[in-house]
Amino acid sequence: MLLDQQQYRIIDQTNTGLHMSALHSFAMDDTLCQSVGSGESPSVMRSWVHEKTVVLGIQDTRLPFLREGLAYLHDEGYNVIVRNSGGLAVVLDEGVLNVTLIYxxxxxxxxxxxxxxxxxxxxADTFSANNVNMQAGEVVGSYCPGSYDISIQGKKFAGTSQRRLRGGVAVQVYLCLQGSGAKRAELVREFYRRALNGQETKFVYPNIKPETMASLSELTGNSMPTQDVMLNMFRVLKSYSHADIYIDSLQGNEWAMFEKNLMRITERNEKALML
Structure with missing residues (x-):
């Protein structure tokens, strides 16, 4: 079983991430992918939370009226970045926990x-005490739909993606823990409405229906504080690990790799959002 590892290195940025651009997180995952892939690091779990940010996919930057869509998001108080992995627009805020498992x-x-x-x-193991039946499969009407959308009773609360780099595999998930899933979906729906402005495109962007999305707090009736969820994740990782889990930060030459990766993704963003 992939989850059973000799050791897990934990990098928890659920607090510090609030003071950083989401670009740092994607550069961080690339750095850790390289370290794990080269054997310099054991398997990693990284957790992160960012303030109000909409993360676009590359395909979103090809919207015919992107400038108008971006102006709307900025007016609503959101930062905008373009990620280096696949998928379409997703919403990050303080109620959304992001987790990356790297092997x-x-x-x-x-x-x-x-x-x-x-x-x-x-x-499923993390939230087993909540007695919920999670299902994987595309939720039509959600933002950034995919075959590994994660839902409860047909309402999506999490989306997954993967990034592979130099022998490392990063499996990423965003978890809508608190707040309104429908309001986040309404934001992305309006972004697409303005950025498409009725124009037909070769690529089919999602027809978002806000009622298809919810947060875990809405679905379970529990408050789902981020730190409580993190403690559950630590306990679950401990059960998988044959040796130990330990909390860490970047070490040694990882800092130089991180700076290079951050510069690379920042330059890509400047080009992608050059309007």
């Missing part, structure tokens, strides 16, 4: 479904 492919390959299945099992 090495050096000894044997990790196919894409195995990575997603590991994340789904990890979340």
């Amino acid at each position: 090495s492919e050096r000894d044997r390959g990790i196919d894409i479904n195995r990575g997603y299945d590991a994340m789904l099992a990890f979340l």
Whole structure:
């Protein structure tokens, strides 16, 4: 089982991430992917939270009236970045917990479904006390739809993605823990409405229906504080690890790698959002 590892290194940025651009998080995941893939680091779990940010996919930057869509998001108080992994627009804020599990492919390959299945099992174990039946499968009408959307009773509360880099595999999930899933979906729906402005495009952007999305607090009736969820995740990781889990930060040459990765993704963003 992929989740069973000799050791887990935990990098928790649920507090510090609030004071950083989300670009830092994608540069951080790339850095850790390289370290894990090269064998310099054991498997990693990284957690992060950012203030109001809409993370676009590359396809979103090709919207015909992108400038108008971006102006709307900025007026609503959101920062905007373009990520370096696949997918379409998603919303981050203080009620959204992001988690990345990073593994090495050096000894044997990790196919894409195995990575997603590991994340789904990890979340099911994390929230097992809530007696919820999570399902994986595309939720039509949600933002950033995909075959590994995670939902309860047809309402999506989490989305997954993967990034592979130099022998490392990062399986990423955003978890809407608190707040209104429908309001986040309304924000993205209005972004697409303005950025498309009725124009037909070769690429089919999602027809977002806010009622298809919810937060875990809405779905379970529990408040779902981020730190409580993190403690559950630590306990679950401990049960998977044959050795130990430990909290850490970047070490040694990882800082230089991080600076390079941050510069690279920042330059890409400047080009992608050059209007």
